[in-house]
Each structure stands twice: as structure tokens, then as C-alpha cells.
Amino acid sequence: MATLKDVARLACVDVSTVSRALNNTSYVHPDTKARIFAAVKELSYQPNVLAQGLRQGKRHTIGVVVPRLHLTLFADITQSIESESRKLGYATLICHTEDDPVIEKECLNRLRNGFVDGIIIAGTGRNGHLLRDIHAGGIAVTQIVRKQEGTISSVIADYDACGYDTVRYLYSRGCREIGLINGTTSLAPYRERYNGYHRAMEELGLTETCATSPMPGNNFEYGYQCTEDLLNQNPDLDAIMAAVDIQGMAAIRALKDRKIRVPEQIRLVSLTGHSIGGLLETTMTSLEIPAHEMGEKATHMVIDEIEAPSDNKPSVQHLVFSASLVERESS
Incomplete structure (x- = not known):
């Protein structure tokens, strides 16, 4: 993943100049700015606006990415996440993808660029590289319902x-x-x-x-x-x-x-x-499926990662909940 230093090196300028050009905080000569943006394009550099926000203080917001809400388990889980987050002083942003990897990718990119401190996701499995990249960039991530990435913590059922x-x-x-x-x-x-x-x-x-x-x-x-x-x-x-x-x-x-x-x-x-x-x-x-318990646990896991010092992040956890048979008329 390209860094600000990589952009500065390719554009033959200081890191501070790259920062000023990208954030438009002070004057940068047009020719210099053109070289910087050319380097950004060549390196596919993705400015981590969230990291900038974190330096100024956490946004206390969690992104929740689920396939759908209507008549599904995800509605109960999302409600649990929202409720538990509020208790812990965090707001939530909800994205539903209809299990479309293109929509999911768009949601993840929007969330990574400054809106959230962490993400709880029931993913399609088609954006694993992006999800790992987001996590490596310092944004806390926990998977819910679907464990697609072994290197990222998850809360699922058996x-x-x-x-x-x-x-x-x-x-x-x-x-x-x-x-x-x-x-x-x-x-x-x-x-x-x-x-x-x-x-x-x-x-x-x-x-x-x-x-x-x-x-x-x-x-x-x-x-x-x-x-x-x-x-x-x-x-x-x-x-x-x-x-x-x-x-x-x-x-x-x-x-x-x-x-x-x-x-x-x-x-x-x-x-x-x-x-x-x-x-x-x-x-x-x-x-x-114990939806409320799973939602609460995922919320605590992602907030624990958000609030842990950068040099002492929690270990990856994969938690598995058991389902309970509820007999009704259909059997």
C-alpha cells in the first residue's frame, strides 16, 4: 500500500508539501501540485482521511455493512449493534449491499475515507483485499455472521x-x-x-x-x-x-x-x-441464532480494537455461538 512518503519521493518534494497539496491547506505551485497528483495516480495512493481525523480525536462512529435488513437476521443484529454502540458512546452508519460486491466496495471506500473509527461487516467475500487493506491502515474491523477473512476477528454461529x-x-x-x-x-x-x-x-x-x-x-x-x-x-x-x-x-x-x-x-x-x-x-x-448477543459481542470487539493503543491491539478472535432449536407448528 502506497504511503505519503512514497508519493513525496516520486514527486521529488517534501512530505509536508504533499500534505498541503492534498488537503489544500496552503499554496502549492501548480506545477508542483500537478506532479504530486500524477504521483498519487501512478501509485494508486488512497489518502487515509480517517487517520487524519484520529490525530484530531476519534469520530466515535462505527460503520455497519450488511447484505439487507428486511425480514432477515441482519435486522436484529444491526439493531443490537446500534443499541450497544450508543451505550458505549458511539454512533453507527448503516450500509446495506444486497450482497453486491460492487456496492460493498463502494461502501467500504466511503467508510474508510473519514467517516468511521471501525467497521462491522457481513461481507460478500469478494472484497477481501480491500478489507485487509482497510484493516492494515488502522481501521478496526470485525466480521459478523460470515467469517470470510481469517486474519480479521469474527463473530459467527455454528x-x-x-x-x-x-x-x-x-x-x-x-x-x-x-x-x-x-x-x-x-x-x-x-x-x-x-x-x-x-x-x-x-x-x-x-x-x-x-x-x-x-x-x-x-x-x-x-x-x-x-x-x-x-x-x-x-x-x-x-x-x-x-x-x-x-x-x-x-x-x-x-x-x-x-x-x-x-x-x-x-x-x-x-x-x-x-x-x-x-x-x-x-x-x-x-x-x-443469538442475534442480539452476537451483535453486542461484535460491538465490544471492534470498540476494544479502536480504543487500544496502536502498539497493543487485541489479538484476532474467532467466536462461534450455538443456535437453539425452537419447535413450532411447522415440524
Whole structure:
């Protein structure tokens, strides 16, 4: 990563001159300024406005980057982060990316340039280099829900156990044809849920039925189409595991449209439940992720890193929370 000294060396000027030119704080000859900006462009130098702000005092603001808020676990987590941050004297800036790496990159660059002291992110995994660069530049970072970067602290749930334990639970209820609606395995939680599902199905000698839908995105339409796919693959299906609540809600609708009764004919479990599951017409059994506790812990971790001396930053931590099975009508 290029530094102010690198720019000064390439432009053949003092560091102070580069600083004055970039901050426009005093006169710099136009020819000299042109050389400086040419060096900035050649080196892809990114001025760390946040570092400048820190020298004047912390901004006491945390950026929160999540895929979406509507009807998701992330809404509960974000609320927890915002509430805990306020208690600790910090404000929050919320960015939602719809899991678009281009939008995520734009959000991260905006946040790094002077708005925040730290970032809590549920990332796409497609901007790892940028995230590591931001962290190396002195901005505190904690990953939430998704552990994509091993060198950056994280707070996640045991998704492998969610997949494994749910198969075992459904098996104990008499199910033998268990289907899985999942998301892209490029994201760690979906990959780990499948790993748990696969291991349990193999141990029990059961045949896997996994949804395959070309429809992009983790939304109601995606869950509906995946349910149709599962039923077309295996007409004898007697249970469906949905990776997240919105998929489970869509599955209930798809089953109802086919006049398949839940749970009499097909049992249904969400692997990542939050409060919405208990409000449905057919309440949904789910593995409840401790969203508020995870949000609080991530907040403390990022603030501890912000407030630690630069020569004594906390070690990288990877915390894993367990989910709890909440039985409702759908199983």
C-alpha cells in the first residue's frame, strides 16, 4: 500500500508539501501540485482521511455493512449493534449491499475515507483485499455472521451444527426424505450448513435432495422456486430444511399452493431463525441464532480494537455461538 512518503519521493518534494497539496491547506505551485497528483495516480495512493481525523480525536462512529435488513437476521443484529454502540458512546452508519460486491466496495471506500473509527461487516467475500487493506491502515474491523477473512476477528454461529443437528432432529421425527434449500456455497454460512447436512445424511444412509435454482438472490421468489425444484426432484419428500427464514416462508407458500399440508405431509425447519418465524400463520420451527448477543459481542470487539493503543491491539478472535432449536407448528 502506497504511503505519503512514497508519493513525496516520486514527486521529488517534501512530505509536508504533499500534505498541503492534498488537503489544500496552503499554496502549492501548480506545477508542483500537478506532479504530486500524477504521483498519487501512478501509485494508486488512497489518502487515509480517517487517520487524519484520529490525530484530531476519534469520530466515535462505527460503520455497519450488511447484505439487507428486511425480514432477515441482519435486522436484529444491526439493531443490537446500534443499541450497544450508543451505550458505549458511539454512533453507527448503516450500509446495506444486497450482497453486491460492487456496492460493498463502494461502501467500504466511503467508510474508510473519514467517516468511521471501525467497521462491522457481513461481507460478500469478494472484497477481501480491500478489507485487509482497510484493516492494515488502522481501521478496526470485525466480521459478523460470515467469517470470510481469517486474519480479521469474527463473530459467527455454528452453521455446520445447524445443518447436522436439524437432519438428526427430523430423522427422529420419522423423516427419511429430507431436502435442503440453500444459498451460494461461496458464502461460508451456506457452505457450512451444507457440510453439516451432507455429513448427517451420509451417516444415516439417506439420499440428499438439494435445490438448484438459476434465479439469483436470497429472496422469497428464490425460496419458492427452490421448493418447486425439490418437489420435482423428489415427490416423496417428507421434510424441507431452509437455510434462512425468507426461504422457509416461501416454502410454506409453495407447499400451500400445491395443497401439501405442513407439517402433516412435509415438516419444515429454518436453519437461521429470527423473530418473524413465530408470527406466521403456520409458525416455523427454527434454529434460533443469538442475534442480539452476537451483535453486542461484535460491538465490544471492534470498540476494544479502536480504543487500544496502536502498539497493543487485541489479538484476532474467532467466536462461534450455538443456535437453539425452537419447535413450532411447522415440524
